Amino acid sequence: MKKIKQLTSIVTMFLVGSLFFIACNNADKNKDTANTEATTTESAHAVATLNATMPDTTLTGTADFVAQDGKVKLTVTLSIPALKNKSVAVHIHDMADCGDMGKGAHGHWNPTNQQHGKWGTGSFHLGDIGNVSLDSTGKGTLQMETDLWTIGGDAKTNVLNHSIIVHSGMDDFTSQPAGNAGSRIGCGVIEKK
Numbered sequence: 071m072k073k074i075k076q077l078t079s080i081v082t083m084f085l086v087g088s089l090f091f092i093a094c095n096n097a098d099k100n101k102d103t104a105n106t107e108a109t110t111t112e113s114a115h116a117v118a119t120l121n122a123t124m125p126d127t128t129l130t131g132t133a134d135f136v137a138q139d140g141k142v143k144l145t146v147t148l149s150i151p152a153l154k155n156k157s158v159a160v161h162i163h164d165m166a167d168c169g170d171m172g173k174g175a176h177g178h179w180n181p182t183n184q185q186h187g188k189w190g191t192g193s194f195h196l197g198d199i200g201n202v203s204l205d206s207t208g209k210g211t212l213q214m215e216t217d218l219w220t221i222g223g224d225a226k227t228n229v230l231n232h233s234i235i236v237h238s239g240m241d242d243f244t245s246q247p248a249g250n251a252g253s254r255i256g257c258g259v260i261e262k263k
């Protein structure tokens with residue numbers, strides 16, 4: 071009888087132990103799932119596919135926005151064979167409309183009511199991305215990172231539902247209201263990816 075009692079208590083201990091182990095294991099699994107979900111919601115993506123506004127100038131490119139850790143990282147890639155070895159201005163313009171050869175995008179996105187200028191120095195529009203230099207084949211890239219933008223945040227920071235405009239010339243960072251950057255040769259609406 072004593073032996074059976076001992077055996078029962080050993081079995082009970084074993085069962086309690088196993089249950090504890092399973093419970094811990096599940097808790098770990100839940101934690102992993104929660105972490106994965108948190109990372110997914112923290113990083114948001116947006117993209118503008120850039121196309122030529124005029125039939126006689128070949129232009130392709132993308133503007134890729136990734137939001138993470140309170141910052142937005144932008145990568146612009148351009149290919150404009152006709153403008154090889156030159157630099158072209160790229161801005162965020164206010165309206166999500168590339169119609170009328172890019173005029174539908176209106177002026178620079180400027181939710182903070184500043185003067186046009188050079189990004190990061192003195193007065194500048196939140197759309198004042200800057201110039202992209204193109205190599206001997208007409209390809210160029212630009213990368214920047216800022217905490218002044220969001221993807222889907224407050225209207226004063228949200229890059230969604232505006233447009234990227236590529237100009238035929240360089241931004242002088244001084245002339246008002248848009249840096250005297252020439253005509254609008256490329257355009258794309260910034261949309262959530």
Ligand SMILES: [Cu+2]
Nearest residue numbers: 160161235248
């Ligand atoms: Cu512009």
Ligand SMILES: [Zn+2]
Nearest residue numbers: 178186195198
């Ligand atoms: Zn501007």
